[in-house]
Every structure is written in structure tokens, then in C-alpha cells.
Amino acid sequence: MHLKLSDEDRAFQEEVRSFLADHLSEDLRSKSAIQASIRTDPETAGEWAKILGKKGWLAYTWPTSMGGPGWDIVKRYIFESECALAGAPAVNSMGYRMIGPIIGKFGTPMQKDFYLPRIMQHDDSWCQGYSEPGAGSDLASLQTRAVADGDEYVINGTKIWTTGAHYANRCFCLVRTSTDGKKQEGISFVLIDMDTPGVTVQPILMISGDHELNQVFFDDVRIPKANLIGEENDGWTVAKYLLEFERGAIAYTPTLKAGLDSIAEIADIESSGTGGKLMDNPTFASKLRDLEIRVMAAEYTEKRAMSALSQGQNPGAQSSMFKLMGSELGQEISELKMEAIGHYALPFLPESRIPGNNVKFPGPEHTRTVTAKYLNGRASTIYAGSSEVQRTILSKQILGL
Numbered sequence: 001m002h003l004k005l006s007d008e009d010r011a012f013q014e015e016v017r018s019f020l021a022d023h024l025s026e027d028l029r030s031k032s033a034i035q036a037s038i039r040t041d042p043e044t045a046g047e048w049a050k051i052l053g054k055k056g057w058l059a060y061t062w063p064t065s066m067g068g069p070g071w072d073i074v075k076r077y078i079f080e081s082e083c084a085l086a087g088a089p090a091v092n093s094m095g096y097r098m099i100g101p102i103i104g105k106f107g108t109p110m111q112k113d114f115y116l117p118r119i120m121q122h123d124d125s126w127c128q129g130y131s132e133p134g135a136g137s138d139l140a141s142l143q144t145r146a147v148a149d150g151d152e153y154v155i156n157g158t159k160i161w162t163t164g165a166h167y168a169n170r171c172f173c174l175v176r177t178s179t180d181g182k183k184q185e186g187i188s189f190v191l192i193d194m195d196t197p198g199v200t201v202q203p204i205l206m207i208s209g210d211h212e213l214n215q216v217f218f219d220d221v222r223i224p225k226a227n228l229i230g231e232e233n234d235g236w237t238v239a240k241y242l243l244e245f246e247r248g249a250i251a252y253t254p255t256l257k258a259g260l261d262s263i264a265e266i267a268d269i270e271s272s273g274t275g276g277k278l279m280d281n282p283t284f285a286s287k288l289r290d291l292e293i294r295v296m297a298a299e300y301t302e303k304r305a306m307s308a309l310s311q312g313q314n315p316g317a318q319s320s321m322f323k324l325m326g327s328e329l330g331q332e333i334s335e336l337k338m339e340a341i342g343h344y345a346l347p348f349l350p351e352s353r354i355p356g357n358n359v360k361f362p363g364p365e366h367t368r369t370v371t372a373k374y375l376n377g378r379a380s381t382i383y384a385g386s387s388e389v390q391r392t393i394l395s396k397q398i399l400g401l
């Protein structure tokens with residue numbers, strides 16, 4: 001196992017750092033810092049995505065054959081870590097991380113020529129139309145129908161929890177094209193332009209007050225058959241391939257470590273309530289140290305996996321372990337941070353986190369996003385495969401239960 005960076009990787013790390021120093025403006029960084037979501041607001045994130053696209057680093061996970069930089073896993077890890085540590089905006093990754101690789105694998109030459117360059121330059125904003133009111137973990141139960149009519153499909157149904165549908169111009173969607181056979185067998189994967197007549201988007205506000213989620217309705221929506229990806233009724237194969245990419249970033253622990261550092265800074269400022277600083281309170285300090293030890297263990301596990309991957313080994317069920325550890329540790333960190341700011345956790349002012357707002361948050365700057373991040377972060381153990389689903393995968397694949 002090699003955990004140390006090679007000379008070449010260290011040089012690459014310097015290149016990324018200097019790019020961030022030159023291009024990540026204070027304006028972008030501060031707009032990004034006041035937000036609670038895992039995804040920065042579309043204007044700020046879009047501006048940063050365009051900068052990355054120009055450099056050829058937006059679709060940083062892509063091989064050179066698709067027009068990407070062809071980085072190995074270590075370079076990708078370095079890039080993600082440096083962006084997280086620098087406080088770069090979190091861009092909508094559904095284009096380059098999800099639909100891009102799908103089109104690269106299953107798309108026709110025309111689909112590749114049209115969509116891939118647009119994704120690399122962030123010319124489109126994508127959303128994912130999978131979940132429905134009766135189909136989440138059990139996705140294959142989806143009911144949204146697509147009926148063939150000449151060169152078109154006519155789509156009727158609804159999708160829910162669709163992140164970013166209110167600003168996306170394109171959606172990749174799973175629809176039912178047949179009710180014969182097993183439920184997985186009658187599903188197709190299609191692309192829908194969000195401005196097609198019959199598409200309606202209704203907001204769902206999160207407990208943090210943020211608008212990220214939506215319910216999308218399709219009423220007699222007509223799309224060309226040319227928007228089918230892969231074969232009709234073979235969308236499940238396409239969807240399963242996509243799940244490999246949905247887990248997201250490989251570098252979870254830099255963000256977790258940054259969260260712990262910010263708690264330590266707060267605990268050196270805020271008072272304990274019984275004299276002295278919060279950090280002098282042994283109960284609080286021991287909670288913080290406990291989390292630090294567990295994040296350190298996660299970091300070594302992450303680096304061990306990266307080392308194995310860089311030598312061509314398969315991650316197997318490890319991706320479930322990272323999703324589980326990353327999301328659950330993240331929630332515990334946000335909970336401790338909320339404890340650290342005491343009564344400043346109480347004000348509910350989502351407006352104070354909108355870039356350019358003139359709403360003053362009634363507390364020091366380090367308290368502005370804490371409660372909202374705690375509330376927003378509750379969702380992390382549900383999306384991209386809930387904790388229960390990840391534990392089932394681990395128990396089957398690792399424990400053989």
C-alpha cells in the first residue's frame with residue numbers, strides 16, 4: 001500500500017493549488033461559504049463550472065477518449081481535496097458525473113457529438129428524474145409511462161425529489177415502456193428537455209428553508225424517439241451503470257476534516273457557559289476528539305482504498321462503506337457544531353444565506369450557516385442509497401449474510 005504522494009502527484013497538487021489561487025475569487029468563495037446545501041446556488045456554481053470548463057477540468061473524471069483530462073484516481077482525489085479545502089463552489093455534477101458517462105457508454109454517435117461537449121463546458125444544467133412517490137429505494141416500481149406514437153414517445157406521470165429541476169434545462173429520466181415480464185424489464189432511459197410543453201415543476205421546500213427539491217409532472221409530454229438512450233426496455237441496464245457514478249466524490253474526508261477544524265475554531269472563541277472557553281470544557285473536548293479519531297480512521301480507509309484502486313483493484317462494497325461513513329460522520333459533525341454555537345442555533349433566517357441579500361443574521365459570522373447545514377444534512381443518509389440500503393449491501397457482500 002502506498003499512501004505517500006509521488007513527485008509527479010505533488011507537482012500536480014501544486015498546479016491545482018496555483019490554479020485555485022488564480023481563479024477562485026473571494027466573491028465566489030464567500031457566496032459559496034454562506035450556503036447550507038451540498039450544492040452551491042446555480043449562479044455561483046455555474047460561474048465556477050464555466051471557469052473549470054474553460055480549463056478542461058469540469059469533466060475531471062472523464063477519460064481522454066471522451067474529451068476529459070484522463071486523470072488517474074490519485075489525481076482526482078487531489079483535485080477534489082484541494083477544491084474542498086479552498087472552499088470552491090460545489091457545482092451541479094449531474095452532467096459530468098452522471099449523464100456524461102452514460103452517453104459516453106450507451107449514446108449514439110449523434111448523441112455523443114451533441115451532448116458531451118456541452119456537458120464539458122456546462123452549457124446545460126441537468127436533473128435526474130428517477131424517484132417517484134411510490135418508487136425510491138425500490139426504484140423498479142416506477143410508473144411514469146412512455147407510449148410510442150410514430151417517431152415520438154408520449155409521457156405521463158410524475159417524478160419527485162428532483163434536485164435542481166427548477167433551473168435545469170434537461171432531465172434524464174427512467175420511464176416505463178412495457179408492463180410485460182419482471183418490473184425491471186419494461187423500463188427505458190430517456191432525455192427530456194425541461195421546456196417541452198406539458199412539463200410542470202412544483203417546489204418542495206426543505207426543513208432548512210432551502211429550495212433544492214421539486215416534484216415534476218409530465219402531462220402528454222412528447223419527446224422524439226431519438227432521445228432514447230440505449231435500447232427500449234433496457235433502461236435498467238443503463239440505470240445500473242449510472243449507479244456506479246452516483247456515489248459521488250472519492251474524497252469525503254477533506255470536507256469532514258474541514259468541518260472539525262471549524263468546530264475547534266468556534267470552541268476557542270465561544271465561552272463554555274461556566275467560565276473559560278468551550279474548548280476547556282472536558283465533555284465537549286472529548287466529543288470533538290472522539291470525532292477526530294473516527295475521521296482519521298475514515299481518512300486512512302479512504303487512502304487505503306485509493307491505493308488499491310490505483311493498482312487496478314475493484315472497490316467492491318467499499319463504495320457503500322464510504323457513503324455510509326461519510327454521510328453519518330458528516331451528520332454527527334454538524335450536530336456537534338450546532339451544540340458549539342449554543343443559542344445562535346435558534347434563528348431561522350434562510351434569506352440570510354442568499355448571495356447578495358441584505359438580511360443581517362443575529363449572531364457572529366461563524367454561526368450563520370450552522371443550523372441550516374445541520375438540517376440540510378439530514379438528507380444525506382437518504383439520497384444516493386439510504387443507510388439501511390448500504391448496510392444491506394455490506395452485510396450481503398462482505399459478511400455473506
Ligand SMILES: Cc1cc2nc3c(=O)[nH]c(=O)nc-3n(C[C@H](O)[C@H](O)[C@H](O)COP(=O)(O)OP(=O)(O)OC[C@H]3O[C@@H](n4cnc5c(N)ncnc54)[C@H](O)[C@@H]3O)c2cc1C
Pocket residue numbers: 127128129130131133134135136137138160161162163164213379382383384385386387388389392
Ligand atoms: C435531498 C434529496 C435529494 C434527492 N434528489 C433526487 C434526484 O435529484 N432525483 C431523484 O430521482 N431522486 C432524488 N432523491 C430521492 C432519493 O433517491 C430517495 O429519497 C431514496 O432513494 C429513498 O427513497 P424514498 O424517499 O422513496 O424512501 P423509501 O425507499 O420509501 O424508504 C423509506 C425508509 O425505508 C427504508 N428502506 C427502504 N427499503 C428498504 C430495504 N429494502 N431494507 C431496509 N430498509 C429499507 C429506507 O432506508 C428509509 O429509511 C433525493 C432525495 C433527497 C432526500
